[in-house]
Amino acid sequence: MGFTDADWSAIGLTIKLASVVTLLLLLIGTPIAWWLARTRSAWKGPIGAIVALPLVLPPTVLGFYLLLVMGPEGPIGQLTQWLGIGLLPFTFWGLVVASLFYSLPFVVQPIQNAFEAIGDRPFEVAATLRANAWGQFFTVAIPLAKPGFITASILGFAHTVGEFGVVLMIGGNIPEETRVISVQIYDHVESLEYTQAHWLAGGMVVFSFVVLLALYTFNRNRSSSASNGSSMRFGG
């Protein structure tokens, strides 16, 4: 026994989806995290809450509204039709867009925390060393926030792999297009193919465990090496 062709296709599709979403989220999430970490604007609260919404909303709620917005009558739907792309729901790219929203907090929050942990001092130092805002961002913020980026990538990827509700609402169940692992498992169970379901579900358990183990090991090594090093570098 093992994976069927349909299983393999679902696995491939899932990895492709999670990779694309993680990459895009790093690009989109970094400026949002930077803004949230550095701003003193009154909008910090509301924007932060919106970014965090997918943490608490049922995926079906998110999927429902995304379906409306991207549908033929919705603003994004109108836009994509006007651009000649057609409609996004029930396509791979529709799934990508939905996943961007769904996994956004898992990428933004670790990066935001890492940016906040840097504090003001390194940026002041960089300014006295003639670095402008861009220079400060690329030579100070990004390298010092590297652990945050690694955590964000792992969480963003893993969370996208695990989504189900949003996929069903937006993507449906189209082989090679939107049928990811979680949907495939659902199909197996529906058709009482428990052995097949076990292979995929067990695989997911192992995958999730390995990812989290890697993440925790990484974080633990980092904090112990940080405490071994001498203190008070950016303190005070």
Add this chain to the structure above:
Amino acid sequence: MLSKTSIDVRFNLKRSGFSLNVDVSIPGQGVTVIFGHSGSGKTSLLRCIAGLEKSPQGYLSVHGAVWQEGKRVIPTHKRPLGYVFQEASLFDHLTAQGNLNYAIKRSSDTVTSNEVEHIISLLGLSKVLDRFPSQLSGGERQRVAIARALLVKPKLLLMDEPLASLDVARKQEILPYLESLKQALNIPIIYVSHSPDEVARLADHIVALDQGNVVANGPMNEILSDLNFPLRLGEDTGVVLEGDVVERDTQWHLMRVQFGADKGTLNPVNSSLWVRDSGCALDKPVRVRILARDVSLALEHHENTSILNVLPGSVVEIASDVDDGMDLVKIDVGSTIILARISKRSVTHLELVANKQVWVQIKSAALVQ
């Protein structure tokens, strides 16, 4: 008035429970120490000068270049300054060399490899360049930070208590570097400190701050010998004399330091001090710090005394010390001013008044540079 030779500073800053009101002109050369107790606004003032703190109604010109005039502000990264923070604040992700390169890359002028080597050797860093900040001692980190600030080739160096976060041994490790820096560099340094010892060693000019206001501003000698200096220093009250090593007594391990403005015409006995031989070269400019508590006064000259330095002088002024039992006496010894801290009883007993002739007995005089 735009002055090409001075640094004109005017800032008003309001924070909750604190305000800074500064309007001073300081010399565009040498070391100006911004002196004051903690919470007096020293660091805020320095941050205003660097542009790190926003003061909407501020004015700042350095050597005739206007850095801020109200809302027209040159941002920090465009100001030709170097800044040394209280904590070294090195970039943790870069080695010592990487930290220095960060500055070299962004310097306003090209930094030649000779200049880099000069600064690295000035601060004694050649052995630690490939280490990360976490592998450096506190003193080494601060030296890297100073070298880094110098490598952007600043026209003004700002130092915010660079020794405050270090223990005594580390302080003694860095102070000589700062002193040689002062002599090797041709740029003005504004140095924030609350330590009378650092003032004695480094200051040419003093701006004293108290609760956000300037309470004294002038040359180091004048300020330290001012009996009405508002920041009472208690045990640390004393003067600093600048002179040259003119003679060495190898038998007794002593050096004679001559001070006073017009050395040629002065009687050398009245204008020089014997201090312990520190091994420094003849004719080298040095500083001698004489604490008021180490100076006693007598009406007659005693030959049989262990005190090496006894100078004739006349009383200028007497004022009460912070200590109820003590007075501060300002004495003119012909070439300079010396302060003595003696008991009120002695002042009465010796009938000290202005213009009275006295013998100034200096129990200890420390070479600070």
